Amino acid sequence: MSELIKGATGDWEMVIGLEVHAQVVSNAKLFSGAATAFGAAPNSQVSTVDAGFPGMLPVINAYCVEQAVRTGLGLKAKINLTSVFDRKNYFYADLPNGYQISQYKDPIVGEGRLLLDMPDGSTREIGITRLHLEQDAGKSLHDQHPNLTFVDLNRAGVALMEIVSEPDMRTAEEAALYITKLRTVLRYLGTCDGNMEEGSMRADVNVSVRRPGAPFGTRCEIKNVNSIRFVRAAIEYEARRQIEILEDGGEIRQETRLFDSVKGVTRSMRSKEDAHDYRYFPDPDLLPLVLDAEWVKGIEAGLPELPDEKKARLVAEYGIKPYDAWVLVAEREPADFFEAVAKGRDPKLAASWVMGDFFAMLNRLGKSVTESPVSAESLGQLIDLISDNTISGRIAKEVFEAMVETGKAPAAIVEEKGLRQVTDTGAIEAAIDDVLAKNQDKVAEYRSGKDKLFGFFVGQVMKATQGKANPAAVNDILKAKLQG
Amino acid sequence: MASDLTRLSLAEAREGLRARKFSAVELTRAYLGAMEAARGLNAYITETPDLALEQAAASDARLAAGTAGSLEGLPLAIKDLYATRGVLTTAASHILDGFTPTYESTVTTSLWREGAVMLGKANMDEFAMGGSNENSYYGPVVNPWRRNGDTAALVPGGSSGGSAAAVAADLCVAALGTDTGGSIRQPAAFTGTVGIKPTYGRCSRFGIIAFASSLEQAGPMTKTVTDAAILLGAIAGHDPHDSTSVPVPVPDYAAALTGDLRGKKIGIPKEYRVDGMPAEIEAWWQKGADWLRAAGAEVVEVSLPHSRHALPAYYIVAPAEASSNLARYDGVRFGLRVPGKDLTEMYENTRGEGFGKEVRRRILIGTYVLSAGYYDAYYSRAQKLRRLIANDFETAFETVDAILAPTTPSAAFASGEKADPLSMYLGDVFTVTANLAGLPAMSVPAGLSAEGLPLGLQVIGKAFDEAGVLNVGYALERAAGFDAKPAAWWRA
Numbered sequence: 001m002s003e004l005i006k007g008a009t010g011d012w013e014m015v016i017g018l019e020v021h022a023q024v025v026s027n028a029k030l031f032s033g034a035a036t037a038f039g040a041a042p043n044s045q046v047s048t049v050d051a052g053f054p055g056m057l058p059v060i061n062a063y064c065v066e067q068a069v070r071t072g073l074g075l076k077a078k079i080n081l082t083s084v085f086d087r088k089n090y091f092y093a094d095l096p097n098g099y100q101i102s103q104y105k106d107p108i109v110g111e112g113r114l115l116l117d118m119p120d121g122s123t124r125e126i127g128i129t130r131l132h133l134e135q136d137a138g139k140s141l142h143d144q145h146p147n148l149t150f151v152d153l154n155r156a157g158v159a160l161m162e163i164v165s166e167p168d169m170r171t172a173e174e175a176a177l178y179i180t181k182l183r184t185v186l187r188y189l190g191t192c193d194g195n196m197e198e199g200s201m202r203a204d205v206n207v208s209v210r211r212p213g214a215p216f217g218t219r220c221e222i223k224n225v226n227s228i229r230f231v232r233a234a235i236e237y238e239a240r241r242q243i244e245i246l247e248d249g250g251e252i253r254q255e256t257r258l259f260d261s262v263k264g265v266t267r268s269m270r271s272k273e274d275a276h277d278y279r280y281f282p283d284p285d286l287l288p289l290v291l292d293a294e295w296v297k298g299i300e301a302g303l304p305e306l307p308d309e310k311k312a313r314l315v316a317e318y319g320i321k322p323y324d325a326w327v328l329v330a331e332r333e334p335a336d337f338f339e340a341v342a343k344g345r346d347p348k349l350a351a352s353w354v355m356g357d358f359f360a361m362l363n364r365l366g367k368s369v370t371e372s373p374v375s376a377e378s379l380g381q382l383i384d385l386i387s388d389n390t391i392s393g394r395i396a397k398e399v400f401e402a403m404v405e406t407g408k409a410p411a412a413i414v415e416e417k418g419l420r421q422v423t424d425t426g427a428i429e430a431a432i433d434d435v436l437a438k439n440q441d442k443v444a445e446y447r448s449g450k451d452k453l454f455g456f457f458v459g460q461v462m463k464a465t466q467g468k469a470n471p472a473a474v475n476d477i478l479k480a481k482l483q484g
Numbered sequence: 485m486a487s488d489l490t491r492l493s494l495a496e497a498r499e500g501l502r503a504r505k506f507s508a509v510e511l512t513r514a515y516l517g518a519m520e521a522a523r524g525l526n527a528y529i530t531e532t533p534d535l536a537l538e539q540a541a542a543s544d545a546r547l548a549a550g551t552a553g554s555l556e557g558l559p560l561a562i563k564d565l566y567a568t569r570g571v572l573t574t575a576a577s578h579i580l581d582g583f584t585p586t587y588e589s590t591v592t593t594s595l596w597r598e599g600a601v602m603l604g605k606a607n608m609d610e611f612a613m614g615g616s617n618e619n620s621y622y623g624p625v626v627n628p629w630r631r632n633g634d635t636a637a638l639v640p641g642g643s644s645g646g647s648a649a650a651v652a653a654d655l656c657v658a659a660l661g662t663d664t665g666g667s668i669r670q671p672a673a674f675t676g677t678v679g680i681k682p683t684y685g686r687c688s689r690f691g692i693i694a695f696a697s698s699l700e701q702a703g704p705m706t707k708t709v710t711d712a713a714i715l716l717g718a719i720a721g722h723d724p725h726d727s728t729s730v731p732v733p734v735p736d737y738a739a740a741l742t743g744d745l746r747g748k749k750i751g752i753p754k755e756y757r758v759d760g761m762p763a764e765i766e767a768w769w770q771k772g773a774d775w776l777r778a779a780g781a782e783v784v785e786v787s788l789p790h791s792r793h794a795l796p797a798y799y800i801v802a803p804a805e806a807s808s809n810l811a812r813y814d815g816v817r818f819g820l821r822v823p824g825k826d827l828t829e830m831y832e833n834t835r836g837e838g839f840g841k842e843v844r845r846r847i848l849i850g851t852y853v854l855s856a857g858y859y860d861a862y863y864s865r866a867q868k869l870r871r872l873i874a875n876d877f878e879t880a881f882e883t884v885d886a887i888l889a890p891t892t893p894s895a896a897f898a899s900g901e902k903a904d905p906l907s908m909y910l911g912d913v914f915t916v917t918a919n920l921a922g923l924p925a926m927s928v929p930a931g932l933s934a935e936g937l938p939l940g941l942q943v944i945g946k947a948f949d950e951a952g953v954l955n956v957g958y959a960l961e962r963a964a965g966f967d968a969k970p971a972a973w974w975r976a
């Protein structure tokens with residue numbers, strides 16, 4: 001999907017690469033035993049290791065390593081059996097050691113890929129360059145005191161995975177789809193909760209523009225963008241900005257920029273010349289991380305079914321459209337819900353109910369699948385009532401609303417409200433005769449060629465039977481009588 | 485009685501305590517008295533008499549109850565680089581003003597578990613950077629030894645100068661030092677004491693304030709080789725809190741001391757005959773070889789061809805690591821803070837005032853060698869040299885069991901004599917190789933120089949063969965019969 005931007009002097013193409021920082025799901029930090037729960041009181045989850053006290057040493061948390069490997073496997077990436085932790089040196093008040101332990105030359109995960117699910121049902125492959133493990137820094141709070149900065153080290157030392165993409169994306173929409181898909185994969189794997197509003201996923205966005213087919217232009221990096229909406233907005237603003245400069249005959253300076261989400265603009269933070277010299281070198285407190293190939297295989301064997309596979313299976317097993325399947329698998333719970341509903345039932349009917357009335361109801365109530373007032377079991381029962389002709393599809397919608405309101409089982413609602421479909425042809429025939437008798441003028445019109453009136457008769461019959469008449473039976477009998 | 489007790493070796497004092505000839509409290513009081521009389525040496529930064537007496541009383545109770553540990557009641561000096569819970573820990577730096585850790589180093593934890601008593605925190609070169617103990621914010625340590633007929637103050641060596649002086653002047657029964665480039669062995673040589681730097685990974689570094697993480701190790705500084713064996717046995721072992729400590733069994737070092745070197749081969753590295761080495765150093769080295777031969781060893785020449793690159797490699801790797809390790813002293817969370825108008829100025833003021841000259845020099849060197857564009861020329865090459873130096877030893881150890889060399893190219897020098905940092909660095913020429921290669925190495929007193937100052941011989945061994953190194957040291961000790969003590973002029 002290459003969408004070009006029209007400039008004053010011709011078309012331009014965006015080139016986008018993303019570095020996503022994903023907080024590892026783990027009870028303890030990357031190199032200390034301190035807890036990681038979000039929202040705890042400031043500086044209540046800090047060990048002397050995290051706070052960089054003299055003589056403290058890092059010890060790698062094996063579970064975080066396992067999570068990184070699991071993520072690498074989920075991204076179909078190469079797992080590097082030997083990787084090295086380096087120190088990235090810089091001074092800041094919320095970086096207690098004066099260096100961040102990261103992986104520079106030898107990351108734990110190498111090249112992989114991520115498939116984007118495009119709205120037209122196709123997929124597009126984006127290359128993953130690498131994934132490495134690193135510690136997060138603490139948080140500086142500049143708004144707590146008129147002339148002091150407060151530091152909260154709860155986040156200091158928490159494990160992050162930095163996942164770097166190839167510059168393979170060409171539109172802001174693709175970048176948004178990339179983050180969405182990455183979040184889906186991470187959530188399936190249980191390696192990152194993907195909550196961008198809590199900061200557990202943040203993106204650095206690299207943007208450049210070029211003439212279609214030309215070599216890459218000079219890029220700018222927009223740091224720490226913390227929502228998919230902002231990623232899209234930042235890219236669109238930044239591309240426009242660069243195009244304007246280039247069309248005015250200017251040059252793009254390689255620099256780091258910040259996105260101002262209030263004004264919707266990016267602003268220069270520092271130029272390449274002012275960039276930090278991080279003085280990376282291998283952390284002498286940690287030995288190279290050497291993984292056992294069998295251990296990695298064991299993690300691979302324990303991987304859950306991932307979204308791409310689940311999507312393919314839903315398409316194959318239930319005959320639903322690829323994009324519908326992606327909508328279902330984008331999160332694990334809807335897919336599980338769908339499968340629970342569809343199992344042993346008409347898959348098309350199940351898909352149309354789950355993706356139609358059910359999702360609409362959730363949207364209306366602002367609830368998630370797990371909070372739904374209607375369980376998969378009772379939605380399945382409702383579909384069963386349609387399939388065995390107990391109720392019509394139209395009545396089912398009424399039953400469904402009652403289920404949402406009362407939480408009662410569909411069969412009970414049908415009985416209570418007397419919604420059982422009338423399949424007794426005698427009763428239907430009587431109702432039809434009554435309608436035809438009352439509308440003899442229309443019968444005459446119909447018979448003289450006004451076919452469109454057929455719908456009117458159906459409507460009258462359904463009204464007379466409070467919608468409970470079997471629509472197929474109504475059609476058949478009505479047609480016969482009108483012709484007669 | 486008091487002064488007699490302080491003359492005992494650790495092994496002798498342990499005997500005496502076990503036989504209840506004297507109590508741990510008596511022994512501790514004797515040392516506390518000696519310390520008080522020796523304040524002029526400036527061997528301790530912090531004395532902990534109340535804690536010591538409390539620990540000694542508890543030791544006496546355990547000795548009485550028959551539940552004594554292997555170091556029960558033995559009063560030690562602890563280099564002020566070890567974090568000690570509730571006791572001021574300074575690394576001899578202004579920047580750690582008032583820093584009292586809430587945690588204890590793994591090595592000292594082992595000592596207290598075995599019943600040892602802490603007399604205080606020993607003076608040292610700031611952040612263990614130095615070879616003369618002149619770089620302490622708390623003032624220089626004075627060597628208990630003086631040249632014959634001279635009252636000029638001499639340096640005790642460094643960086644574990646306070647520990648060495650305390651052992652030599654009988655201000656503790658033994659001490660802990662640390663050795664990054666010779667910081668145990670060189671002061672041991674300058675003070676007529678014994679010191680061993682174990683294999684890298686043999687002892688935990690957890691709770692030792694880091695200078696150069698890939699080079700440093702904890703180690704004992706003692707009056708005898710037997711004492712060193714006992715103390716090393718207590719502090720060695722794997723620690724899950726230090727990823728670089730190695731899970732290998734710790735043998736009974738004291739039991740390995742036979743002095744019998746029959747069937748052993750000792751290497752004399754020809755490259756250690758450096759230009760300008762004093763003749764008497766060479767002579768004592770020769771004498772050491774003769775002693776080992778007499779103990780049954782075969783002495784052969786070996787080659788360590790990359791030795792001449794050891795000093796430059798060391799003075800790139802160690803400052804590089806230090807520049808990063810010392811970044812945490814920023815005035816934000818502990819120790820000294822000198823305010824400024826903003827964060828950067830606060831950093832500059834704090835670090836500018838908090839660090840001494842040598843520390844600042846090494847931070848600058850280390851920052852430089854790690855900088856973009858210089859990394860490959862300096863740090864990478866130094867690491868390659870380090871590999872070559874380690875390979876030299878591996879090759880040598882295919883034919884020999886241990887290597888004999890001088891510990892230092894000279895005896896103790898006068899305070900202020902080596903104002904030029906390069907001449908100071910050259911004093912580490914024989915010791916840094918063992919750190920670069922991660923090998924165990926010890927210094928044992930050989931005899932006195934013509935000026936009446938102690939000289940040490942160094943034994944370097946295979947990785948994790950501290951037992952072998954100690955046994956060679958034991959043979960040297962027996963042959964040397966070194967029993968000289970400095971005149972106790974400081975008591976006057």
